[in-house]
Amino acid sequence: MLVVRKAARPRVVSRDPPRSGGGTDVVVRGVRISNAGRVMYDRPPLTKLDLVRYYDRVALPMLPHVEGRPLTLVRCGQGVPAGCIYMKHSKVWAPSQLTRVKIREKTKIGDYLVIESPEAIVALAQMDIVEIHTWNTCKDRIEYPDRIVLDLDPGQDVTWDTMIAAARLLREMLHTLDLESFLKTTGGKGLHVVVPLEPREDWEACLAFARAIAGALTRHDPALFTTTFGKRGRERQILVDYLRNNRTNTSVAAFSLRAREGAPVSLPISWSELTARLRPSELTIATVPPRLERQRKDPWADYFRTRQRFSKKAIAALEGI
DSSP states (O other), rough: EEEEEEEESSSSOOOOSSSSSSSTOEETEEEESSSTEEEEEEEEEEEEHHHHHHHHHHHHHHHHHTOOOOEEEOOOOGGGGOOOEOOOOOOOOTTTTTTEEEEEESSSSSEEEEEEHHHHHHHHHTTTTTEEEEESSSSSGGTOOOOEEEEEEETOOOOHHHHHHHHHHHHHHHHHHOOOOEEESSSSSSEEEEEEOOOEEEHHHHHHHHHHHHHHHHHOOOEEEEEOSSSTTOOEEEEEEOOGSTTTOOOTTTOOOSSSSBBBOOEOGGGGGGGOOOOHHHHHHTHHHHHHHHOOTTTTTTGGGOOOOOOOOHHHHHHOO
């Protein structure tokens, strides 16, 4: 069951260009920003307005990655150091720039927020949202994912060179199945390998395919790869997290900030950038906007044009590895 409606409309706000008056009256993309001077990060020192301006600057490139997808959000109402909460459902008021969707879950109907415009991205920042996480599906075809996300999560002793080799191995494995994949950082030490799909297969089939890939990697190199989620004992292993592909589970969105020291960003990158010179920790709120201004080509330009499917034979082939 899926019902779509606009979020309750708040009081009318100005549509004027961004401005500031006395440090409190700020409007960005028509969204009035309250408590603009609130400190959201200690290291580096960043205010709510800094976060709003970041999301304003990346809103256009970010939109294709998040548009129409149900969201899980990380809200830091008093700033990151004070602690943050995950918001899966949203029954409370939200700015009019956001859309609500009702989605049937196992025991109830969940109320989710959805982005459909650059203004909606800024509106989330006004709600003190630091991180934006998305489903692998869009509201118009909830039961049919249009991507698979494989999260490579390294133990504390795994080197960056090992992560590079692991991601390339996964890409080659997908190539043997005639599947193209795309790469992004996570805002941490991990990497997301993302496989775009035609929305033809249901959640169960997509999860089975992701599980088969993870299983093939662990059989190929059990000393390096694991599907065991506990951190103890896997300091030198990479967790292949395939559960991102379960219904209602999410992964951090491209261009989303992370609620971590340094204000790092989850960023789409090209496979050619995956070298020892790349430092994911240096992709931050301060460095990503200038990087976008210098960028000549979107490293994920082909992602949105890729049309591909996997087959049951592919799952069988992976299980035979």
